[in-house]
Amino acid sequence: MKNRTIFALLLAVILAVPVFAQDNSATQTAPATAQPAASQTDTATGKDRLQPETREGFWGHLNPFARKKYVQRQTQPIRDRINELDELTASNSKSIKDTDARAQQGIQLASAKANEADQHAIDAGNKAQAAQQTATQANTRLTTVEQVVTNIDQYQPATQTEIRFKPGQTVLSQNAKSALDEMATPLKSQRGYVVEVQGFSSGHGQAAIASSQKMAESVVRYLVLNHDIPVYRIYLVGMGNAPVPTAAAEGEAKPKRISGGRVEVSLLKNNLEQLASSSGSTSNMDQNQNMEQQQPK
Numbered sequence: 523m524k525n526r527t528i529f530a531l532l533l534a535v536i537l538a539v540p541v542f543a544q545d546n547s548a549t550q551t552a553p554a555t556a557q558p559a560a561s562q563t564d565t566a567t568g569k570d571r572l573q574p575e576t577r578e579g580f581w582g583h584l585n586p587f588a589r590k591k592y593v594q595r596q597t598q599p600i601r602d603r604i605n606e607l608d609e610l611t612a613s614n615s616k617s618i619k620d621t622d623a624r625a626q627q628g629i630q631l632a633s634a635k636a637n638e639a640d641q642h643a644i645d646a647g648n649k650a651q652a653a654q655q656t657a658t659q660a661n662t663r664l665t666t667v668e669q670v671v672t673n674i675d676q677y678q679p680a681t682q683t684e685i686r687f688k689p690g691q692t693v694l695s696q697n698a699k700s701a702l703d704e705m706a707t708p709l710k711s712q713r714g715y716v717v718e719v720q721g722f723s724s725g726h727g728q729a730a731i732a733s734s735q736k737m738a739e740s741v742v743r744y745l746v747l748n749h750d751i752p753v754y755r756i757y758l759v760g761m762g763n764a765p766v767p768t769a770a771a772e773g774e775a776k777p778k779r780i781s782g783g784r785v786e787v788s789l790l791k792n793n794l795e796q797l798a799s800s801s802g803s804t805s806n807m808d809q810n811q812n813m814e815q816q817q818p819k
Contacts, residue, residue, distance in 0.1 A: 677792050680790065682787070683702065698741075715789060718757050718787070721739075723763060725763055739758065
């Protein structure tokens with residue numbers, strides 16, 4: 523009986539020792555020579571670092587009889603710190619995503635502004651090119667106008683027709699009318715021309731002059747009535763029995779005189795027609811440029 527009592531007491535002591543050692547190690551404090559806590563700025567959470575216990579308990583670092591509550595109490599600060607780190611990581615990820623989104627939005631806005639500026643530059647270049655072309659055309663037209671104005675009274679022979687009359691007659695034959703039609707028909711759409719009509723007649727003195735005048739007047743009358751040529755564009759002169767101008771121009775010693783009646787019709791032109799054609803082409807080019815500029819891009 524006494525042995526059983528002693529054995530029971532020993533067993534109770536053995537079971538009580540681990541509990542006492544566990545409680546004793548939980549309530550121990552750090553020694554005075556422990557390292558100072560790190561500053562809050564050295565950690566990600568801004569809190570002091572977890573300090574491990576430097577004093578060993580009854581069982582040392584490993585307690586084979588540690589209870590579940592004891593383990594939870596020892597690991598709870600670690601779990602709390604891990605949760606804080608997870609929250610901090612999530613917050614940083616969100617901030618990074620927000621910053622990246624704002625950066626992408628800024629890049630897109632800058633790209634759109636750059637494209638708009640490029641388009642404005644292209645439009646300005648096109649307008650400058652159009653202005654340069656207009657200035658060049660205006661300069662060319664001005665040069666043409668100066669040349670025309672300078673040579674406006676310089677008429678050059680274009681075509682020449684000779685009308686023959688029988689002696690003593692002033693009536694136009696059918697061949698004469700056909701020749702005048704061929705020369706005068708294109709003149710309805712032209713300007714910058716004059717018609718020179720010179721009558722020649724055989725005979726002497728005023729009688730020859732009057733006869734040549736009548737033949738020239740019949741030609742002028744036909745041109746005015748049948749082809750609507752303005753009278754101010756026609757210059758008429760009766761030359762009588764004057765020498766033939768072509769023979770005098772060729773340097774003959776004695777120019778030949780004509781027999782019968784003859785009228786020379788000469789068409790003379792200056793540069794007004796050229797100016798009109800250049801003005802028309804310039805106007806068409808200006809209209810085309812205006813239409814191109816008005817088209818949407």
